Amino acid sequence: MSRALEEAAAPPRLAFRAPQFSAGVLLALPAVLILVVLYAVPLARLMASSFVGPSGLGFEAYDRILGDPYGRSLVWNSVRLGALTTVVALIVGYPAAFGLAFARGALRSLFLASLFLPLAASVIVKSFAWSTLMRSHGVVNGVLMTLHLTHAPIRLLFTQFSLISGAVNIFLPFMILPIYTVVAQIDPILTEAAATLGASPARAFMRVVAPLSLPGVVAGVSIVFSLSVSAYVVPTLLMGESYPTLATTIARAFLLLRDPALGSAAGAILMAIGLVVVVLSRRFGEGDVGR
Amino acid sequence: MTAAFARSLAIAMMALASLFLLAPLVVIALSSLSPTPVFDLPLGGASLRWYAALGSLDGLWPALFLSLEIAILSTAVSLAIGTLAGIAIVRRIVPGADILAAAATSPLMMPGLVLGIALLQYFRSLGLVQTWTSLLLAHLVVTLPFVARTMIAGLSRFDFTLIDAARTLGCSFMSSIWRVMVPALAPAYLIAALFSFLASMDNYPVSIFLTDARAKTLPVKMLQYIEESPDPSIAALSTLILVATLTLLLVADRTIGLHRLAGLEG
Numbered sequence A: 001m002s003r004a005l006e007e008a009a010a011p012p013r014l015a016f017r018a019p020q021f022s023a024g025v026l027l028a029l030p031a032v033l034i035l036v037v038l039y040a041v042p043l044a045r046l047m048a049s050s051f052v053g054p055s056g057l058g059f060e061a062y063d064r065i066l067g068d069p070y071g072r073s074l075v076w077n078s079v080r081l082g083a084l085t086t087v088v089a090l091i092v093g094y095p096a097a098f099g100l101a102f103a104r105g106a107l108r109s110l111f112l113a114s115l116f117l118p119l120a121a122s123v124i125v126k127s128f129a130w131s132t133l134m135r136s137h138g139v140v141n142g143v144l145m146t147l148h149l150t151h152a153p154i155r156l157l158f159t160q161f162s163l164i165s166g167a168v169n170i171f172l173p174f175m176i177l178p179i180y181t182v183v184a185q186i187d188p189i190l191t192e193a194a195a196t197l198g199a200s201p202a203r204a205f206m207r208v209v210a211p212l213s214l215p216g217v218v219a220g221v222s223i224v225f226s227l228s229v230s231a232y233v234v235p236t237l238l239m240g241e242s243y244p245t246l247a248t249t250i251a252r253a254f255l256l257l258r259d260p261a262l263g264s265a266a267g268a269i270l271m272a273i274g275l276v277v278v279v280l281s282r283r284f285g286e287g288d289v290g291r
Numbered sequence B: 001m002t003a004a005f006a007r008s009l010a011i012a013m014m015a016l017a018s019l020f021l022l023a024p025l026v027v028i029a030l031s032s033l034s035p036t037p038v039f040d041l042p043l044g045g046a047s048l049r050w051y052a053a054l055g056s057l058d059g060l061w062p063a064l065f066l067s068l069e070i071a072i073l074s075t076a077v078s079l080a081i082g083t084l085a086g087i088a089i090v091r092r093i094v095p096g097a098d099i100l101a102a103a104a105t106s107p108l109m110m111p112g113l114v115l116g117i118a119l120l121q122y123f124r125s126l127g128l129v130q131t132w133t134s135l136l137l138a139h140l141v142v143t144l145p146f147v148a149r150t151m152i153a154g155l156s157r158f159d160f161t162l163i164d165a166a167r168t169l170g171c172s173f174m175s176s177i178w179r180v181m182v183p184a185l186a187p188a189y190l191i192a193a194l195f196s197f198l199a200s201m202d203n204y205p206v207s208i209f210l211t212d213a214r215a216k217t218l219p220v221k222m223l224q225y226i227e228e229s230p231d232p233s234i235a236a237l238s239t240l241i242l243v244a245t246l247t248l249l250l251v252a253d254r255t256i257g258l259h260r261l262a263g264l265e266g
Helices: A002-009 A012-049 A060-066 A069-102 A105-120 A123-133 A139-146 A160-184 A188-196 A201-229 A233-242 A246-255 A260-284 B003-031 B049-054 B060-090 B097-109 B112-126 B131-156 B161-168 B173-201 B218-228 B233-255 B258-263
Strands: none
Touching: A012 A260, A012 B060, A012 B097, A012 B112, A012 B131, A060 A069, A060 A260, A069 A105, A069 A160, A069 A201, A069 A246, A069 A260, A069 B003, A105 A160, A105 B003, A105 B173, A105 B233, A105 B258, A123 A160, A123 A233, A123 B003, A123 B218, A123 B233, A160 A201, A160 A233, A160 B003, A160 B258, A188 A201, A201 A260, A201 B003, A201 B097, A233 A246, A246 A260, A246 B112, A260 B097, A260 B112, B003 B233, B049 B233, B060 B097, B060 B131, B060 B173, B060 B218, B097 B131, B112 B131, B131 B173, B161 B173, B173 B258, B218 B233, B233 B258
């Protein structure tokens, strides 16, 4: 009896910890296996194979990309596509996310549906539909001519304008949704408190709301940049071969040229860009779990 | 600038963004009614001939079924695996929970083509040449981050003491999971399933390296159609998918509320 009492009185913490820990490992094991066997190992092998050239180990494949002007233009085209798309999406998406957070009822449902619904249409079909809008007898030129902003159709398709506007069109929901999630959780009492303490609305925004919205901005920027820097379908359908990027080079190297070393090197450079984004976003997002 | 004016300005911006986002969908839906074989807005007359043409489109149905099969299976497996890992991460009962969370969501930021060629070389070196199996394995990596991200967000808002409470009140362990945890996580499951299903259905950059001439997934087949003969039959197919998704969104809005779903999409 007294033994039982002693056992019951003993702190249960330590007794619980050990089995809980191993249960946790078991729960996480399938996901860890997938991430190691189907993700980390293949990527590490790709990294390694990019150092293997016809003449043995070396940086030959990298030299073919980073060592000549055409190769460097591939990197530049990719980064430019990513950067411009991200900047435009942020300029449009940041205020829009607040608009979404302010909206109520049917308007909010309508806005949210307009963010979710495009995800159901294939990127391929949306890019193609965007290219039809940009044709010389397409809708955009029709509107410009009706408004007498131009007399003859402007060439839009296969221009930077159609590329960036198309990329923003496809990736904008990935900017608005994370910012909205964070903004919607900001307690309105905070801005009221700032106002009570004498801050103007603009000052309350700059000092209270803007810093609180930062994790959403970091999440949106990192996702939109990493999606658009490596986009393949969008530049292919909206620019064709006039805008070669790292992504289009990977596809050409493997599917057409049968030059895996070149494709792997382009892939490794793109992967390095992706890793930089992951590291930066964790640094600025302060390691927030789930964002 | 007053606060009320700033609010209206922000709402106006979102309204413009909505129109901008819906524009290509309107083009797709209208083009599907085109009476001519040109993928463009129909001027003068509408016809359903491209919907009828879907039935006889070469190779479309096998591609659609293959994509559905891979998307449903990979989503189901990822949901199970992602939820288990999500519990371990959120409850911090696994060493390196933060690193695991970052690793599980990082494929979202990894370029799809890079993952595609990495898996192509890897599967070849292992002697795995079967299209179906390699597609399914690859799509697990495509869908898992969507599930992990949403389930971690959903689980971190779930109060695990509710399970203890239910057990104190006489529920068995299984029935406390089934009657307390599952209903509370239903919105997270719905959004995780939707996003990972769509990510798999629409995946081109990974699938292109793993499909062959005989077995193609829907996006691979669609890009081939568009590059060969861009007639409105692809628009008709997309319109059908859009209508199905719109119905699902209406139901989700009525039962759960879209804003609750969007709250999980951090």
